[in-house]
Amino acid sequence: MTNYREIAWQGLWKNNPGLVQLLGLCPLLAVTATITNALGLGIATMLVLIGSNILVSLVRDYVPKEIRIPVFVMIIAALVTTVQLLINAYAYGLYVSLGIFLPLIVTNCIIIGRAEAFASRNNAFSAAFDGLMMGLGFTLVLTVLGATREILSQGTLFEGADLLLGPWATSLTIHLWQVDTPFLLAMLPPGAFIIMGLLIALKNVIDKKLKERQPEVATEPSVTRARITKVS
Amino acid sequence: MAFKIASSPHVTHNLHTSTVMQRVILCLLPGIVLQCAFFGWGTLIQVLLAIIVALSCEAMIMRLRQRNIKASLSDNSAMLTAILIGVAIPPLAPWWMIVMGAAFAIIIVKHLYGGLGHNLFNPAMAAYVLLLVSFPLQMTTWIAPSSVALNSPSVIDSLQIIFNIGAHIDINQFRLGIDGTTMATPLDTLKTDLSMGLTSTESMTKTIFDGSTGVGWFWVNLAYLAGGLVLLKLKAIRWHISTGVLLGLFVASSIGFLLSPDTQASPVLHLFSGATMLAAFFIATDPVTAATSPRGRIIFGALIGVLVYIIRTKGGYPDAFAFAVLLANLCAPFIDYYVRPRAYGHSAG
Known part of the structure; x- marks a missing residue:
């Protein structure tokens, strides 16, 4: 019943949380000014997502339907607190630069959405895999967005990578070109919205090209999945 | 005797978009001339550069959208947008700013929203805001009006500053008034x-x-x-x-x-x-x-x-x-x- 390839395809591309479901837009747009922040938040979200999916899947038979949402939220909140404390302890610079958006992972709709739509209906292994793939899909979008914004605004990549990975990572910073006047718009939220819109457009173009190349009708997957359209 | 039967509107006038735009552009001219008189040739260079960029972007987008390129270029709307950006930004702003602004106005603000008649925002002003928010220093560096300026830039000076070629000329000398203060x-x-x-x-x-x-x-x-x-x-x-x-x-x-x-x-x-x-x-x-x-x-x-x-x-x-x-x-x-x-x-x- 569980099709791992299908789950991966859904998480990474077809039902990508960032590009298709448009969930978690608030952190997506707010912290992606640099690739380091984007990666940091993406990985934190992914960890929480995997953990919450596993736990929700394990307790799904013992939680009464009526109070499932509060229970899920408690589980997610506990995990976010754990991740927050870990980042505070081991990557303090990143903790400071992510700021409020780290605890705000609790309210990220992807996590509660996956718990409700997938983990509460499937076993722990496939739930964990779904969490990994959805988290990866989200992290990928964050990274691409962060890289684009960082290149456009400062002409660098991995600026401040030492905040995430430790002091050795300062050498990771790549200076693509010297910018006398930073392109502030790419750093500011409007730039994030514009680039995000262009990314979604790019995905649609690719989908269209793929569809043109494969005219034969693909068979519908036997498991139809609930798609969450709530916007966070 | 046969009456000509046609549906409404029965009263028409031949005021096309291109005519309206053309009139607006012509009426802008006195202001542009005076702006050149007070702030040097920079304004004219910016306007010309903006027109070139805007028209090329318009043609490129129209090609991508598989529409009639000639019709859209001859409706003069892209040119008007370009002229408005050109007169709005400081005369000696570097060339890449006006290029970025004009391209943003035409591609993002105008055509991504559906082209002429569908844009939500005024393309020229959206481009101006883009530049002002991104490059506040350059966008507020106006030179002194020629009648009270210590030095006024010549055509060559303007070209050199805008395109950043040849000997480096300090833009700040043109900001000095006759009393020696920066204006x-x-x-x-x-x-x-x-x-x-x-x-x-x-x-x-x-x-x-x-x-x-x-x-x-x-x-x-x-x-x-x-x-x-x-x-x-x-x-x-x-x-x-x-x-x-x-x-x-x-x-x-x-x-x-x-x-x-x-x-x-x-x-x-x-x-x-x-x-x-x-x-x-x-x-x-x-x-x-x-x-x-x-x-x-x-x-x-x-x-x-x-x-x-x-x-x-x-x-x-x-x-x-x-x-x-x-x-x-x-x-x-x-x-x-x-x-x-x-x-x-x-x-x-």
Whole structure:
């Protein structure tokens, strides 16, 4: 019943949380000014997502339907607190630069959405895999967005990578070109919205090209999945 | 005897988009000439550069969209957008700024929203805001008007500064007034002085001011006012929006000035400084992004006028028309919803 390839395809591309479901837009747009922040938040979200999916899947038979949402939220909140404390302890610079958006992972709709739509209906292994793939899909979008914004605004990549990975990572910073006047718009939220819109457009173009190349009708997957359209 | 039968409208006039745009561009000319007279050849270079970039972008996008390239280039709307950006940005701003602005206006603001007639925002002003928000330093570096400047840039100087070629010329030498102080625009000077504790009367004694208005800027505004009045006469624009803008700005600034004359610019300075006349007649009157009913247009204009006053006095930037126009663009559908003209045969409301 569980099709791992299908789950991966859904998480990474077809039902990508960032590009298709448009969930978690608030952190997506707010912290992606640099690739380091984007990666940091993406990985934190992914960890929480995997953990919450596993736990929700394990307790799904013992939680009464009526109070499932509060229970899920408690589980997610506990995990976010754990991740927050870990980042505070081991990557303090990143903790400071992510700021409020780290605890705000609790309210990220992807996590509660996956718990409700997938983990509460499937076993722990496939739930964990779904969490990994959805988290990866989200992290990928964050990274691409962060890289684009960082290149456009400062002409660098991995600026401040030492905040995430430790002091050795300062050498990771790549200076693509010297910018006398930073392109502030790419750093500011409007730039994030514009680039995000262009990314979604790019995905649609690719989908269209793929569809043109494969005219034969693909068979519908036997498991139809609930798609969450709530916007966070 | 056969009668010719045709469906309505029975009264037509041959005022096409390209004709209207052409008239607007022609009426801009006196203002552009005076701007060149006071601020050197930079303005003209910026306008030409903007036109080249805007038309190429328009052609490229039309090719991508598989539409008629020639028709869209000859409707003059891209050229008008380019000219408006060109006159709005500082004359000696580096070339890549105007290129970025014109490309952004045409590609993102105009065509990604569906092209001519579908854009939500005024393309020229959206591009101006993009540049102002991204490069605040360059966008507020205006040179001194030639009549009170220590040095004025020649054509060669302007070209060298804009394209950053040849010997490095310091732009700051053209910002010096005859008294040796660095000059900013009148609105900028007043804003800085007020923040340093001077009264507006004290600030107005500086060289950049000439009596009650700014040197040069007064004449540039007057030229745009004249061009705007010709536009009204030609019926290329209607009077509602322009009147609304000027009235809104005048009333708001008069109230402010009467309440606190020492910390406020006079209404005359507000009306004849910065982009007031250019925006009131040429920018806010863009039929695509404005409200549609006559009453709605007066409200739309007045909203811009009041917003300009508020942002000029309370905001961080010296001039405010770009922001005010964009905010009013956002309100236009809302205004249209509540201000519907009474349909014939129906009661009001």
